Amino acid sequence: MxxxxxxxxxxxxxxxxxxxxxxxxxxxxxxxxxxxxxxxxxxxxxxxxxxxxxxxxxxxxLDNYQYVLGGLHGGGRAGGGSQLLLLYKNSIVVTLSCVALTVLITSLAGYAFARLRFKGRDLVFSAFIVMMFLPSAGTLMAQYELMRNLHLRNSLLGLILLYTAGGAGGGIPLFLMRQVFLGIPTELEDAAKIDGASDLRICFQ
The missing domain is CATH 1.20.5 (Single alpha-helices involved in coiled-coils or other helix-helix interfaces)
Structure with missing residues (x-):
């Protein structure tokens, strides 16, 4: 044993x-x-x-660190830290803007697909889901032409619009938001409507 x-x-x-x-x-x-x-x-x-x-x-x-940190403190070789700070600032602006717009758009669309009744609702939602399987590389030329026609090339606004369209229109965030609203009991919404709440207020509260 x-x-x-x-x-x-x-x-x-x-x-x-x-x-x-x-x-x-x-x-x-x-x-x-x-x-x-x-x-x-x-x-x-x-x-x-x-x-x-x-x-x-x-x-x-240590030249690489001097290049970056020297520019941050106003010394060293020109362009290092200042360029790094600019890149960080642009990334923060684009990221926060895209997240805020994507959450706003997908929240409204997810509530509409989960609770509202309108003609072609399921067909439109299925179209968004199908877009999940489309390769993004296939739309690069169309995106470039669109940004050129709108004069938004090399701009933060162009990046924000493209990333937001890819996030909100990509299907996954919309699908997740719709599932969240479907998981909320309809009794809560019925009680809110009895109290006079509109669909928009119910969506955000």
Whole structure:
């Protein structure tokens, strides 16, 4: 009995160790790009593009950090930190605008598809779902022509409109919002309508 218990204990330990080893190998595929990025930050351009790259820099330098941090403090080589701050600002503006517009549009559309009754509702919703399976690369030329005709190329507004159209019109956010409204008991909405609430107020409250 003692021998069997010992064997079972060792089998459990070995299986646990093997599981952790497999998880560590899988995790390394996700961690390695960040390690490589950190290593590349200490290399100059010549060493970075060597035919036989090395994970450990042969001649570590701090020029890349001086380029970025020097610009942030108004010194160093021109354009580093100021350009980085501009990129961060643009990313924040585009991201917050797209998220806000996508939530607003999909909330209204999701409530309409979940609660309102109108002709062709299911057909229109199915069309949005089908758009999930369309490759985005197939519409790149049309998007470019649209932005050119609207004079929105190289502008934040153009990016916001494109990303919002891809998010709100892509089908997935709309489907999720519709499912959220379908999960809310209709009794709550009936009680709100008795109190005089409109569909728009019910949607947002």
């Amino acid at each position: 003692i021998f069997r218990a010992t064997v079972a204990r060792w089998k459990k330990r070995l299986s646990t160790a093997l599981l952790y080893l497999i998880l560590a190998v899988i995790a390394s595929f996700g961690v390695f790009p960040f390690i490589w990025l950190l290593s590349a930050s200490f290399k100059d351009q010549q060493e970075l593009y060597m035919l036989r790259p090395s994970l450990i820099p042969h001649h570590p330098i």
